[in-house]
Amino acid sequence: MSDLSLTTKKSKKRSSITLGQILWNWGPPAVTFIIVAVLWQLVAINNPYVLPTLDAIGNSFASDPKMYWSNMLVTAQEIAIGAGAGIFFGFLLAVAMAELPIVEKAVMPLIVVVMVTPVVAIAPALVVAFGFGMLPKYIVTALVVFFPMLVNSLAGLRDVDQKALDVFKTLHASRWEIFRDLRLPGCMPFVFAGLRIAMPLAVVGAAVAEFVAAGQQAGLGSLVTIAAAQANLPVTWASIALLCLLGVILVSVLAVLRKRVLWWSDEDLIGR
Amino acid sequence: MSVSSFAHANAVHPDDVGVQVSNVVKSFGADDTRTTVLNGVSLSIKKGEFVSLIGPSGCGKSTLLKVVAGLSEADSGSVTIKGKSVREASRHKAIGLVPQSPALLPWRTILENVSLPIKINPSANAGRALRDPREILESFGLGHAINKYPAQLSGGMQQRAAIARAFVFDPEILLMDEPFSALDEMNRDQQRMGLLDFWQSNRKSVLFVTHSVPEAIMLSDRIVVMAAHPGRIAEVIDVDLPRPRSEAMYASDGFRDLETRVRASLRQVMEAARV
Ligand SMILES: Nc1ncnc2c1ncn2[C@@H]1O[C@H](COP(=O)(O)OP(=O)(O)OP(=O)(O)O)[C@@H](O)[C@H]1O
Ligand SMILES: [Mg+2]
Numbered sequence: 001m002s003d004l005s006l007t008t009k010k011s012k013k014r015s016s017i018t019l020g021q022i023l024w025n026w027g028p029p030a031v032t033f034i035i036v037a038v039l040w041q042l043v044a045i046n047n048p049y050v051l052p053t054l055d056a057i058g059n060s061f062a063s064d065p066k067m068y069w070s071n072m073l074v075t076a077q078e079i080a081i082g083a084g085a086g087i088f089f090g091f092l093l094a095v096a097m098a099e100l101p102i103v104e105k106a107v108m109p110l111i112v113v114v115m116v117t118p119v120v121a122i123a124p125a126l127v128v129a130f131g132f133g134m135l136p137k138y139i140v141t142a143l144v145v146f147f148p149m150l151v152n153s154l155a156g157l158r159d160v161d162q163k164a165l166d167v168f169k170t171l172h173a174s175r176w177e178i179f180r181d182l183r184l185p186g187c188m189p190f191v192f193a194g195l196r197i198a199m200p201l202a203v204v205g206a207a208v209a210e211f212v213a214a215g216q217q218a219g220l221g222s223l224v225t226i227a228a229a230q231a232n233l234p235v236t237w238a239s240i241a242l243l244c245l246l247g248v249i250l251v252s253v254l255a256v257l258r259k260r261v262l263w264w265s266d267e268d269l270i271g272r
Numbered sequence: 273m274s275v276s277s278f279a280h281a282n283a284v285h286p287d288d289v290g291v292q293v294s295n296v297v298k299s300f301g302a303d304d305t306r307t308t309v310l311n312g313v314s315l316s317i318k319k320g321e322f323v324s325l326i327g328p329s330g331c332g333k334s335t336l337l338k339v340v341a342g343l344s345e346a347d348s349g350s351v352t353i354k355g356k357s358v359r360e361a362s363r364h365k366a367i368g369l370v371p372q373s374p375a376l377l378p379w380r381t382i383l384e385n386v387s388l389p390i391k392i393n394p395s396a397n398a399g400r401a402l403r404d405p406r407e408i409l410e411s412f413g414l415g416h417a418i419n420k421y422p423a424q425l426s427g428g429m430q431q432r433a434a435i436a437r438a439f440v441f442d443p444e445i446l447l448m449d450e451p452f453s454a455l456d457e458m459n460r461d462q463q464r465m466g467l468l469d470f471w472q473s474n475r476k477s478v479l480f481v482t483h484s485v486p487e488a489i490m491l492s493d494r495i496v497v498m499a500a501h502p503g504r505i506a507e508v509i510d511v512d513l514p515r516p517r518s519e520a521m522y523a524s525d526g527f528r529d530l531e532t533r534v535r536a537s538l539r540q541v542m543e544a545a546r547v
Binding site: 161163164166167168169170171172173174177181182185186264265 | 393447
């Protein structure tokens, strides 16, 4: 009997802890969101030409979900291909620079020049060159992602544990072995820091490219410009919300991926 | 007390020489600010001999170790390992390095870390007595930890794994740069005896840098006292304590006499530097 009461006590305690944790994790942000939503609604009802009401945005989604979906897919595709290429080539160039000093010497000045050029200014030029198709959007998105990837990956590849490198060298490890077993896994924390910066930028890049060149395929960025020009606030803000959703999805996927790849760099995740 | 039978270095048969350091000079810096860190260092380590390097901070102990490891090039002079150049020796994986920090790879288990030297440069594995990584971890008292990650182990256990990693591929010479300096006193003593036990049943040439006089005496066959500015060998002291040694030896007269001798030598070196 006393045994039974003990177990129920225990389980009660455990469940109350988890409930407390849930409240602690979700409560404060939920409150913030509710406050913002209420304020939004107050402003929107009193100033219909400044903000649409939340229900007007909801109705807009409900009235034509297919249109929103197809536009979101276009933007998602730009991000997937553009950012994918930017990540790939950014990392590749970082490896080349880390392994071959001559590459860094030759390419770095050009990189710096391109890096300080505003992408927003390059976008119209790319449209002139490549037309209103998808290509200029891929290029702009790739460019935006490229630099944080390059810079972070390069820092990571350089940040090897010197003592571990000494051990590899005394074993006469080949450059490939040093790369495969030491530099590549060791640079991952930096790569993920770069991705954390690059992912939100990828959404910015895709949207900016669409502002400049709406194109046949549209996308959420084009939808924003077109709707705003027509003073159609519900569509404008519904599209903005979807761009935001894309960003949140990207960052969440990244967080999950980071946990799987970088478990070793986080002491909590190893579990002492 | 037994007298060391190999006290006379010049009488050693060439086949018994593990490492020969001849007249090594090494300096750092640009032309006008160039300082000589090693000034004509000569030293030979016999097969299976344990030699400690001790001396004031900055006298070039780590630099000498790096030159022997092939991680740094001497300006002049030569180093040979079993008659081969350091480059050649490293190609044959003849050198085992234990750095000051364990330098284990955090994304690999202890077993994978200790297996690494076997996996790296595999062409040099032919014809040598590779050890079973599991077995060697067992004998270092890490049998329960083989599938753990470095971050899950204490500093002392990590350092033991780093030593196991240096023994596993059967190198000719082990180079250790203050491997226990990051540990607290009690842990340090335990790791020291662990290394001594393992080494006494697995004799290898060892060049061991330390700041601890008792540590140098307990482990070594010879203690090389270095002086600074420029770094050079001041005195070589034979440790003629019988083996196998154990903790009881700390209290012996022979140990205390040696301690007095080494400390006197160190004091002399420091005072000479101050004048
Ligand atoms: N890469 C380098 N460039 C310039 N100077 C160096 C370099 N490496 C070592 N030195 C200098 O050489 C001298 C000897 O250094 P070393 O690290 O070998 O000393 P040490 O005896 O190991 O000292 P400690 O006991 O403090 O570890 C020091 O004065 C140091 O500043
Ligand atoms: Mg040192």
